[in-house]
Amino acid sequence: MTDINTAPGRAQVGVATLRTDRWWLPTLGTSAILLFFIAYATFRIFQRDFYWAEEYHYLTPLYSPCISESCIPGSSHFGEPLPKLPIWLPLPIVTFAILAGFRGTCYYYRKAGYRSFFLAPAACAVPEPHKSYSGEARFPLLLLNYHRYFFYGALIFGLINVYDGVLAFHGTDGGVGMGLGTLIIWINLVMLWLYTLSCHACRHIVGGRLRSFSKHPWRYRYWTWVSRLNARHGTYAMISLVTVILTDAYIMSVSAGWFDDPRFF
Numbered sequence: 570m571t572d573i574n575t576a577p578g579r580a581q582v583g584v585a586t587l588r589t590d591r592w593w594l595p596t597l598g599t600s601a602i603l604l605f606f607i608a609y610a611t612f613r614i615f616q617r618d619f620y621w622a623e624e625y626h627y628l629t630p631l632y633s634p635c636i637s638e639s640c641i642p643g644s645s646h647f648g649e650p651l652p653k654l655p656i657w658l659p660l661p662i663v664t665f666a667i668l669a670g671f672r673g674t675c676y677y678y679r680k681a682g683y684r685s686f687f688l689a690p691a692a693c694a695v696p697e698p699h700k701s702y703s704g705e706a707r708f709p710l711l712l713l714n715y716h717r718y719f720f721y722g723a724l725i726f727g728l729i730n731v732y733d734g735v736l737a738f739h740g741t742d743g744g745v746g747m748g749l750g751t752l753i754i755w756i757n758l759v760m761l762w763l764y765t766l767s768c769h770a771c772r773h774i775v776g777g778r779l780r781s782f783s784k785h786p787w788r789y790r791y792w793t794w795v796s797r798l799n800a801r802h803g804t805y806a807m808i809s810l811v812t813v814i815l816t817d818a819y820i821m822s823v824s825a826g827w828f829d830d831p832r833f834f
C-alpha cells in the first residue's frame with residue numbers, strides 16, 4: 570500500500586488510512602448480503618421446484634415469467650415459447666439474464682461490488698491495493714455501460730411482476746381472495762418499482778439531454794420525482810434485494826407445503 574500512498578497526486582499521509590472509525594463494517598455487511606443473495610438465487614434458479622403455489626396463484630419473481638415447456642403446469646402466464654430446457658440451464662434463463670444484467674450493471678451495485686469484492690477502494694479515504702486504474706473503458710467492464718438497455722428490460726419485467734401480483738388475488742374457492750402471500754408479493758412489488766424508477770438511467774431518460782426545462786414542464790416534473798427517488802437509490806437497491814429473497818422464500822415454503830398461507834378473505 571505504501572506505493573499507493575505515495576502515488577503522484579495522492580496525499581502523502583504516511584499511514585494506510587487516518588480513519589479511526591469502523592469503516593470496514595458497511596463493506597463487510599454489503600459483501601455478506603451480496604454473497605448470500607448470489608448463493609441463494611443460484612440455488613433457487615437451478616432448483617426448478619417450489620416456485621409456483623397453485624392453490625393461491627403465487628409465482629415467485631425469480632421465475633417470472635416462466636416461458637418454457639419445462640415449467641410447472643399453470644405457472645406459464647405468457648405461454649411456453651421456449652422448448653424444454655436441459656437441467657444445466659436455469660429454467661428462468663431469460664428472467665435471470667435481464668434482471669442479473671440490470672442489477673449487475675446498476676451504478677449502486679457497481680460501487681458496492683468495487684468496494685466489497687475488489688476493495689477498490691474498500692471505503693472513502695482508505696487506499697486500495699491495486700497499482701493501476703483503468704476505469705470502465707475496457708472489456709469486460711465496458712459492458713457496464715449498457716445499463717440503460719437492461720433498464721428497459723427491467724421495466725417490462727416489472728410490468729409482468731405486476732400482472733403476477735394481480736393474479737395473486739386468487740381465492741381458494743376460485744374467486745377473488747387475499748392472503749399473507751399476496752401482501753408480501755405487493756410489498757416486494759412496491760420495493761422493486763421504487764428501485765427501478767429511482768435508477769440513474771431512468772432519471773437521464775426522463776429529464777436528460779434537455780437544453781431548457783422550462784420548455785418541457787412535464788419532463789421537468791417527472792425528472793423532479795425521479796430525482797427525489799434517486800437520492801435513495803442505494804437504499805431501495807438493498808431493500809428490494811431482501812424483499813425478493815423473502816418473497817421467494819415465502820412462496821417456496823407455501824408451495825412445498827411447509828405451512829398454509831394465512832387468508833385475509
Ligand code: FES
Nearest residue numbers: 675676677768769
Ligand atoms: S443505477 Fe441502479 S438500477 Fe439503474
